[in-house]
Amino acid sequence: MKMLNTLSGFIKERFPLENMNMKSMLMKKVVPVHKLSWAYYLGGLTLLFFIIQVLTGLFLLFYYQPTVNEAYDSVKFITEKVPGGAVIRNMHTWSSSAMILCAIIHFLTTFAMKAFEKPREITWWSGVVLIFITFTFGFSGYLLPWHQLSVNATKVGLQFIGAVGQYLPGVLSELPNKLIEIIQGGPSIGQETLSRFFAIHIVILPLAILAILGVHLLSVQLHGMSKGVSRNVEKTEPFFPNFLIKDFSLWAIVFLILFILSITIPFESFFPYPLTEPYNPLGSTPDGIKPEWYFFFLYYPMELLPFWVIIVAMGVLVVGLFLVPRIFQGTKRKTLRFLSWLAFAYFVIMTVFGEAIFEMIKGVK
Amino acid sequence: MKRFFTFIIVLFLTQAQVFAYPEFYEYSRKVSNRKTNCALCHSHGDGPEGLEPGQIGSLNKDEMEKLMRARSTFNLGSKVESPILNSFGNQIIFTLGKKKFLELKTHPQDLARELGLKSDLDSDGIPDSVEYLDGTLAISPEDGHPWKLFVSNLQKYFKHILLAIVSVSLLLYGFINFLKGLDLAAKVKGDNHETKKH
Numbered sequence: 302m303k304m305l306n307t308l309s310g311f312i313k314e315r316f317p318l319e320n321m322n323m324k325s326m327l328m329k330k331v332v333p334v335h336k337l338s339w340a341y342y343l344g345g346l347t348l349l350f351f352i353i354q355v356l357t358g359l360f361l362l363f364y365y366q367p368t369v370n371e372a373y374d375s376v377k378f379i380t381e382k383v384p385g386g387a388v389i390r391n392m393h394t395w396s397s398s399a400m401i402l403c404a405i406i407h408f409l410t411t412f413a414m415k416a417f418e419k420p421r422e423i424t425w426w427s428g429v430v431l432i433f434i435t436f437t438f439g440f441s442g443y444l445l446p447w448h449q450l451s452v453n454a455t456k457v458g459l460q461f462i463g464a465v466g467q468y469l470p471g472v473l474s475e476l477p478n479k480l481i482e483i484i485q486g487g488p489s490i491g492q493e494t495l496s497r498f499f500a501i502h503i504v505i506l507p508l509a510i511l512a513i514l515g516v517h518l519l520s521v522q523l524h525g526m527s528k529g530v531s532r533n534v535e536k537t538e539p540f541f542p543n544f545l546i547k548d549f550s551l552w553a554i555v556f557l558i559l560f561i562l563s564i565t566i567p568f569e570s571f572f573p574y575p576l577t578e579p580y581n582p583l584g585s586t587p588d589g590i591k592p593e594w595y596f597f598f599l600y601y602p603m604e605l606l607p608f609w610v611i612i613v614a615m616g617v618l619v620v621g622l623f624l625v626p627r628i629f630q631g632t633k634r635k636t637l638r639f640l641s642w643l644a645f646a647y648f649v650i651m652t653v654f655g656e657a658i659f660e661m662i663k664g665v666k
Numbered sequence: 667m668k669r670f671f672t673f674i675i676v677l678f679l680t681q682a683q684v685f686a687y688p689e690f691y692e693y694s695r696k697v698s699n700r701k702t703n704c705a706l707c708h709s710h711g712d713g714p715e716g717l718e719p720g721q722i723g724s725l726n727k728d729e730m731e732k733l734m735r736a737r738s739t740f741n742l743g744s745k746v747e748s749p750i751l752n753s754f755g756n757q758i759i760f761t762l763g764k765k766k767f768l769e770l771k772t773h774p775q776d777l778a779r780e781l782g783l784k785s786d787l788d789s790d791g792i793p794d795s796v797e798y799l800d801g802t803l804a805i806s807p808e809d810g811h812p813w814k815l816f817v818s819n820l821q822k823y824f825k826h827i828l829l830a831i832v833s834v835s836l837l838l839y840g841f842i843n844f845l846k847g848l849d850l851a852a853k854v855k856g857d858n859h860e861t862k863k864h
């Protein structure tokens with residue numbers, strides 16, 4: 302009973318009913334103004350990219366065929382025959398990368414600004430779940446064009462899950478392989494896998510993200526923006542309409558940049574080689590199979606370090622992320638900023654120079 | 667009759683020499699540092715040998731005849747439609763002729779110069795010969811050097827971009843004024859409420 306009361310008190314404090322009205326969530330809300338104020342726009346930008354993903358994804362759904370025989374050709378048809386299809390598809394792929402990049406920077410700045418402090422724990426936890434969902438979006442969507450690169454990269458990703466089995470005792474060692482079979486829908490990648498990834502990508506993940514995003518945004522609006530810096534912030538601006546106007550102006554600029562990028566540079570032009578045929582299970586695995594750029598920070602260490610190190614590190618990281626409000630309760634913002642910079646530097650180095658580091662250490666080219 | 671014809675094709679396949687010239691894509695690979703393959707000129711990425719669509723083993727009678735005709739086109743200017751070549755491969759034979767093409771085998775670096783800058787099969791703004799050196803497909807507008815595509819498409823779609831900028835700016839202007847109007851209305855309503863209270 303005591304535990305129930307504590308839980309009820311915790312929730313009441315995080316979701317105060319008396320503040321759930323337009324006046325306090327919109328009209329009276331203020332945004333602190335300081336040197337890190339730019340970071341307040343990152344969450345909104347991530348949301349913009351998500352909205353673009355949903356809208357362009359709906360357009361793609363009109364033509365995309367989720368079968369192994371038609372998926373590749375339907376994507377080709379969208380790109381080459383459908384009026385505006387190439388732009389829509391490019392907007393979808395460019396914005397997916399932009400969404401992930403924005404989510405990562407938003408996540409790091411939130412940490413640096415100590416925006417996980419009481420009463421914002423639920424905002425933080427929901428944010429952690431959202432970032433995991435965003436990565437899963439990227440992973441599941443990558444398979445859908447069903448070309449050599451996408452299918453083989455998915456295979457590599459799933460192999461890592463299977464490799465966990467060797468470190469598990471007894472019957473549990475079979476669990477990762479069973480999990481792979483559930484994800485794949487069979488012993489190997491095929492139609493069932495494509496169907497499952499399609500369902501995950503267009504139904505399950507969007508529903509999950511909408512539900513958690515709802516909690517996340519409600520929590521943000523209820524408690525307002527965290528002050529972000531250690532000193533007392535004297536200057537503030539009204540959220541409505543001042544901050545909102547700036548936010549939407551930024552959305553407009555970013556949308557235009559995305560549109561120009563999508564109409565001028567096809568995302569596929571960054572692939573290491575042209576993809577002219579659908580995935581052929583009997584064909585040879587092409588050179589240089591690797592996941593999308595946003596997984597490099599995970600992929601190259603996996604290739605370089607013993608797998609158990611990765612498992613331990615991942616376990617600690619995932620648990621640690623949920624415990625952040627507790628672990629860093631008393632930590633100064635200066636230290637948090639330093640840790641954020643460190644994490645960002647690691648992400649950039651692994652993304653940009655990961656391949657070079659891998660080749661240097663392994664001595665391969 | 668059909669069986670007989672299939673037998674002839676199989677017999678032909680086992681006996682005939684398959685003509686593939688990897689020197690060109692290997693050179694393209696070397697200069698572009700991209701993992702280019704036979705898809706540069708052939709219908710199939712693995713080259714002409716095999717049973718997949720675009721490979722010799724999959725050809726029917728008419729296509730075999732087309733292939734034979736294409737192989738005997740030794741002079742330039744003859745329109746060829748080899749079923750195992752893509753339109754860039756056919757364009758090379760059309761522009762140079764088979765004889766010249768075979769001569770270039772020993773110095774594939776000259777192919778780009780010989781092709782010139784006129785032809786752009788995929789209309790992406792990058793000439794086919796430049797795409798050969800860049801290791802990108804001359805028949806796909808989605809495949810090309812990113813920066814060159816950016817510059818070329820920026821010119822090509824300049825009006826579209828301008829229209830998008832005008833539309834988004836107008837939409838934003840309207841929306842900002844809508845928000846300001848809402849704010850003003852809320853303030854007036856608040857003031858009226860306060861006055862009534864007093």
